[in-house]
Amino acid sequence: MTGAEPMIEAADVVKTFTVRTRSGVLRRGRTTLRAVDGVSFAVRPGEFVGYLGPNGAGKSTTIKMLTGILTPSSGALRVCGLDPSRRRTALARRIGVVFGQRTTLWWDLPLRDSLALVRRLYRVDAAAHRARLAELTALLELEPFLHTPVRQLSLGQRMRGDLAAALLHDPELLVLDEPTIGLDVVSKTTVRDFLERTNRERGTTILLTTHDLGDIERLCRRVMIIDRGRLAYDGGLDELRRTVDADRTLVVELAEPAPPIVLGGIEADRVEGTRQWLRVPREENAAALVAALAQRYEVRDISLREAGIEEVLAGLYRGDHAYWCSGRPVAP
Numbered sequence: 001m002t003g004a005e006p007m008i009e010a011a012d013v014v015k016t017f018t019v020r021t022r023s024g025v026l027r028r029g030r031t032t033l034r035a036v037d038g039v040s041f042a043v044r045p046g047e048f049v050g051y052l053g054p055n056g057a058g059k060s061t062t063i064k065m066l067t068g069i070l071t072p073s074s075g076a077l078r079v080c081g082l083d084p085s086r087r088r089t090a091l092a093r094r095i096g097v098v099f100g101q102r103t104t105l106w107w108d109l110p111l112r113d114s115l116a117l118v119r120r121l122y123r124v125d126a127a128a129h130r131a132r133l134a135e136l137t138a139l140l141e142l143e144p145f146l147h148t149p150v151r152q153l154s155l156g157q158r159m160r161g162d163l164a165a166a167l168l169h170d171p172e173l174l175v176l177d178e179p180t181i182g183l184d185v186v187s188k189t190t191v192r193d194f195l196e197r198t199n200r201e202r203g204t205t206i207l208l209t210t211h212d213l214g215d216i217e218r219l220c221r222r223v224m225i226i227d228r229g230r231l232a233y234d235g236g237l238d239e240l241r242r243t244v245d246a247d248r249t250l251v252v253e254l255a256e257p258a259p260p261i262v263l264g265g266i267e268a269d270r271v272e273g274t275r276q277w278l279r280v281p282r283e284e285n286a287a288a289l290v291a292a293l294a295q296r297y298e299v300r301d302i303s304l305r306e307a308g309i310e311e312v313l314a315g316l317y318r319g320d321h322a323y324w325c326s327g328r329p330v331a332p
């Protein structure tokens with residue numbers, strides 16, 4: 001594969017499922033559900049892309065198609081230049097996959113033995129395996145539990161083991177489905193640092209599905225958002241914030257507690273002691289608002305906060321923005 005070729009190329013990919021329906025007590029029928037509904041995108045080598053969307057949006061179904069577990073109902077899909085469902089074994093040697101909710105390791109074996117089996121599975125040369133295992137052991141700090149059976153590992157340790165297993169054969173592409181789910185802050189940081197480094201230093205292309213916005217803010221330069229099977233956004237995080245035009249928040253610290261501030265059409269939507277939060281619409285002049293506040297209240301401190309990615313996405317998922325509902329992809 002040459003550097004110019006996309007690592008992943010999806011053209012109008014559709015996946016339908018036939019599901020049972022029930023209306024009333026006795027009437028049963030079947031209907032077709034379009035879990036992925038005409039998705040097109042390309043991921044270039046070396047990119048780190050977040051694949052986001054609310055529950056049931058179609059993320060896992062997309063990932064299962066990318067890894068060859070599911071076959072698209074229509075459309076064209078190529079990963080590392082291969083058709084995933086037809087060339088599943090060949091593709092497995094070139095990609096790494098981690099599902100946060102389940103492990104690919106052997107439950108009863110010590111981690112080290114599990115990783116040795118992975119080497120056989122992927123036919124990795126023994127010397128290359130030794131070198132890579134030593135590197136991954138150091139980076140993921142696996143040494144203290146290499147001899148522990150997988151079933152006795154904590155969630156964070158197991159996830160580090162799974163990442164090592166997925167990367168032992170040095171894949172070009174790493175596909176991650178919720179890799180930090182259930183992890184504590186320290187383990188999350190270890191995993192994120194490791195992923196960031198893997199992408200930067202080895203040039204591994206990474207596609208990450210997560211509900212953890214910390215993962216996204218820390219790692220992804222580009223995000224794709226899917227909702228009800230359709231790609232609704234594909235671009236940078238900062239552009240997303242700008243596109244959505246989310247409201248800003250004015251945090252006001254008063255000299256003494258007061259009833260919720262009302263200024264023009266704006267009212268505080270949160271009050272805690274002397275602190276109040278006001279949502280400032282984009283079109284509102286924040287400077288004029290601050291001046292009016294200072295005239296009427298004794299203000300100790302004031303700060304204007306841009307909408308965080310969490311608020312931006314919550315607005316999108318609620319359908320606050322027209323383009324979101326239209327299902328029309330937004331150009332990067």
Ligand SMILES: Nc1ncnc2c1ncn2[C@@H]1O[C@H](COP(=O)(O)OP(=O)(O)OP(=O)(O)O)[C@@H](O)[C@H]1O
Nearest residue numbers: 017018019035053054055056057058059060061062
């Ligand atoms: N094997 C299946 N048979 C029938 N319907 C399915 C199947 N797999 C997924 N679906 C449906 O397809 C839709 C998309 O599911 P998918 O698991 O891809 O969503 P998701 O974005 O990964 O959600 P979550 O964030 O909750 O994991 C959902 O409505 C789901 O119920």
